[in-house]
Amino acid sequence: MNLSYSECSARERLAALLDAGSFHEWLPPQARITSPHLAQLGVPSSFDDGVAIGRGRLAGQAVFVAAQEGAFMGGGVGEVHGAKLVGLLRRAQRERPRAVLLLAESGGVRLHEANAGLIGVSEVMRAVFDLRAAGVPVLVLIGGANGCFGGMGLVARCADRVIISDVGRLAMSGPEVIEASHGVEEFDARDRALVWRTTGGKHRYLLGDADALVDDDVAAFRQASLDWLHRPRPMDLAALEAEHTLLAERQRQAQGCDDARELWQRLGVPEPASVPDLEVAALRPLRPALPETP
Amino acid sequence: MDIGLESMQWQLAGQQPAGDFAPVLVGVVGSGNLEVMLEPLPGADCEVRVETSARGFRPIWDAVVADFHRRHGLAGVRVSVNDMGATPAVVSLRLDQAVAEWRSRQP
Numbered sequence: 476m477n478l479s480y481s482e483c484s485a486r487e488r489l490a491a492l493l494d495a496g497s498f499h500e501w502l503p504p505q506a507r508i509t510s511p512h513l514a515q516l517g518v519p520s521s522f523d524d525g526v527a528i529g530r531g532r533l534a535g536q537a538v539f540v541a542a543q544e545g546a547f548m549g550g551g552v553g554e555v556h557g558a559k560l561v562g563l564l565r566r567a568q569r570e571r572p573r574a575v576l577l578l579a580e581s582g583g584v585r586l587h588e589a590n591a592g593l594i595g596v597s598e599v600m601r602a603v604f605d606l607r608a609a610g611v612p613v614l615v616l617i618g619g620a621n622g623c624f625g626g627m628g629l630v631a632r633c634a635d636r637v638i639i640s641d642v643g644r645l646a647m648s649g650p651e652v653i654e655a656s657h658g659v660e661e662f663d664a665r666d667r668a669l670v671w672r673t674t675g676g677k678h679r680y681l682l683g684d685a686d687a688l689v690d691d692d693v694a695a696f697r698q699a700s701l702d703w704l705h706r707p708r709p710m711d712l713a714a715l716e717a718e719h720t721l722l723a724e725r726q727r728q729a730q731g732c733d734d735a736r737e738l739w740q741r742l743g744v745p746e747p748a749s750v751p752d753l754e755v756a757a758l759r760p761l762r763p764a765l766p767e768t769p
Numbered sequence: 770m771d772i773g774l775e776s777m778q779w780q781l782a783g784q785q786p787a788g789d790f791a792p793v794l795v796g797v798v799g800s801g802n803l804e805v806m807l808e809p810l811p812g813a814d815c816e817v818r819v820e821t822s823a824r825g826f827r828p829i830w831d832a833v834v835a836d837f838h839r840r841h842g843l844a845g846v847r848v849s850v851n852d853m854g855a856t857p858a859v860v861s862l863r864l865d866q867a868v869a870e871w872r873s874r875q876p
Binding site for chain 1: 806
């Protein structure tokens with residue numbers, strides 16, 4: 476039976492994604508490691524500060540995992556939330572599990588804890604790179620209703636692999652942020668079709684920002700995680716230069732482009748107007764060959 | 770204006786010993802929602818602690834907690850709640866969900 480990934484809570488995702496009963500949590504809710512800032516602002520804490528971290532098994536293989544809870548403050552990264560992610564990544568560097576899975580669902584830095592959250596995100600990015608350099612791959616799974624934005628969008632693209640569903644979203648500035656700063660003529664955050672074709676999973680997959688596009692199904696995320704577990708992205712100068720080449724090429728292709736549909740057309744996607752309506756399985760073969768596929 | 774959270778606590782004498790158990794967590798702190806955690810507590814009390822962003826509803830919480838305790842009468846339990854403005858019906862449902870989860874794990 477299909478279990479919707481987007482409709483699950485963070486803890487339900489962990490329970491369904493990992494081998495049954497294998498999740499062992501660090502700093503669990505009863506430890507009450509909560510934000511030191513929120514109560515002063517009249518905002519209730521969550522016992523886990525909106526992220527569950529620990530170890531578990533994926534088809535018998537040892538993995539470390541973190542799952543952000545989007546329903547708690549949009550999955551925002553505050554001081555404790557960020558420190559839990561960093562601690563998990565640092566511990567992975569010592570204990571060397573097969574991989575680290577980040578179940579990202581976040582609007583980015585928690586504005587209530589602005590500077591602490593910003594520092595937290597930068598520390599997470601540093602820890603991801605250190606871990607990858609040490610040979611432990613980091614996979615980011617994106618399929619929650621809140622998407623993966625802001626600082627966590629940066630973290631996702633620092634990881635080895637990104638697995639995203641068609642209802643998942645990945646970007647730096649969220650739709651509301653763009654509208655607030657550049658006006659509704661620039662970007663109408665209430666235009667759901669626009670939002671999804673600009674930040675949604677299909678768009679990210681077609682552009683090569685995500686390695687796997689899956690249906691909104693926990694079992695599909697589990698299978699894709701297994702498929703990509705042993706395929707780290709090279710982390711050397713050649714890979715970095717290839718990435719820069721890809722981005723420069725995209726910037727060139729996107730010149731004067733007003734809409735994602737036009738960009739898909741320029742990339743050579745057949746019948747770009749039909750992309751939003753396509754099933755995931757039908758869309759996958761339409762991805763253009765990427766400039767580099769390490 | 771005081772914008773802090775409101776904290777409340779109740780100590781109720783229970784009849785049904787909960788015994789030792791792994792903590793139970795249900796719900797998520799979000800707009801109109803709450804999380805409820807059950808943990809073992811030495812003694813025969815049912816202790817309820819609430820932190821809520823919606824201030825000034827003490828009489829309603831009194832009624833919801835009394836109703837919960839009348840139905841379950843747990844002893845040796847700490848019930849901790851982080852609330853973001855849930856309605857009384859939602860609070861009651863989450864409390865019942867936590868007890869149902871605890872029961873489902875009993876041998």
